[in-house]
Amino acid sequence: MSEIKKFLYVNRKAPYGTIYAWESLEVVLIGAAFDQDVTLAFVDDGVYQIVKGTDTAGIEMKNFSPTYTALGDYDIKKIYVEKESLEKRGLTVDDLLDLKWEDEDEDWAEKDSIHVVSSAELADIMDDADITLSF
Amino acid sequence: MPIEVNGVSIATDEEGYLEDLSAWNEDVAKVLADTEGLDMSNDHWEIVNFLREYYEEYQIAPAVRVLTKAVGKKLGKEKGTSKYLYELFPYGPAKQACKIAGLPKPTGCV
Numbered sequence: 001m002s003e004i005k006k007f008l009y010v011n012r013k014a015p016y017g018t019i020y021a022w023e024s025l026e027v028v029l030i031g032a033a034f035d036q037d038v039t040l041a042f043v044d045d046g047v048y049q050i051v052k053g054t055d056t057a058g059i060e061m062k063n064f065s066p067t068y069t070a071l072g073d074y075d076i077k078k079i080y081v082e083k084e085s086l087e088k089r090g091l092t093v094d095d096l097l098d099l100k101w102e103d104e105d106e107d108w109a110e111k112d113s114i115h116v117v118s119s120a121e122l123a124d125i126m127d128d129a130d131i132t133l134s135f
Numbered sequence: 136m137p138i139e140v141n142g143v144s145i146a147t148d149e150e151g152y153l154e155d156l157s158a159w160n161e162d163v164a165k166v167l168a169d170t171e172g173l174d175m176s177n178d179h180w181e182i183v184n185f186l187r188e189y190y191e192e193y194q195i196a197p198a199v200r201v202l203t204k205a206v207g208k209k210l211g212k213e214k215g216t217s218k219y220l221y222e223l224f225p226y227g228p229a230k231q232a233c234k235i236a237g238l239p240k241p242t243g244c245v
Contacts, residue, residue, distance in 0.1 A: 029195065029198070032198075033198035033199075033200060033201070062194065063194070064194055066192060066193050066194050067193050067194045067195050069192075069193060070193040070195060070197070070201075073193075073197065073201045073204065073205060074198070074201055
């Protein structure tokens with residue numbers, strides 16, 4: 001078996017208008033499918049990627065918002081959102097998708113995947129990662 | 136390479152996946168299964184329909200590991216094993232079943 005590395009994917013951009021958010025999500029799913037240790041961070045306009053109630057009908061783009069709710073199925077349990085980025089945009093954790101993962105060891109109890117952290121805490125998380133990919 | 140279904144030509148990509156997801160119906164699935172050398176049983180349909188529902192909900196075709204877990208939860212533990220799924224779809228449940236279900240190639244499927 002190859003060594004499991006800690007991958008951190010940092011999402012900084014708004015979900016539509018550029019391809020970054022969707023590309024990031026695809027790479028995340030691939031990494032998770034290959035049993036890597038995956039952590040996601042949402043900062044700056046990236047926090048809009050996981051705002052709930054997204055409707056893309058007006059811009060004729062595929063709405064990939066529902067795909068974030070599959071992250072739990074891929075055993076992705078560590079999703080960090082920067083507190084300062086939320087505050088600057090007038091958002092709170094209640095505006096975000098309700099992302100959960102199921103703990104097999106506790107009879108599939110649903111647990112929150114999203115953790116709101118300060119920018120200082122996020123710096124520690126970045127420090128802890130073996131590989132950081134910024135989108 | 137297009138496939139012929141009831142006299143209608145339907146576009147597929149170079150690997151045989153449908154180019155237009157909305158062109159799918161059960162007859163299309165049967166023709167796709169034929170090109171894979173598969174005879175569709177009720178068990179095959181169950182997985183194909185499950186994949187379509189998964190795609191509808193999450194907008195992605197799941198990786199094999201995720202599919203196996205999800206099938207086990209939804210359709211029963213005895214079906215949520217790679218043995219069961221590979222017996223139905225010998226060339227890979229995600230890859231073959233997704234193709235028959237008219238979905239894109241699963242993300243992370245190389």
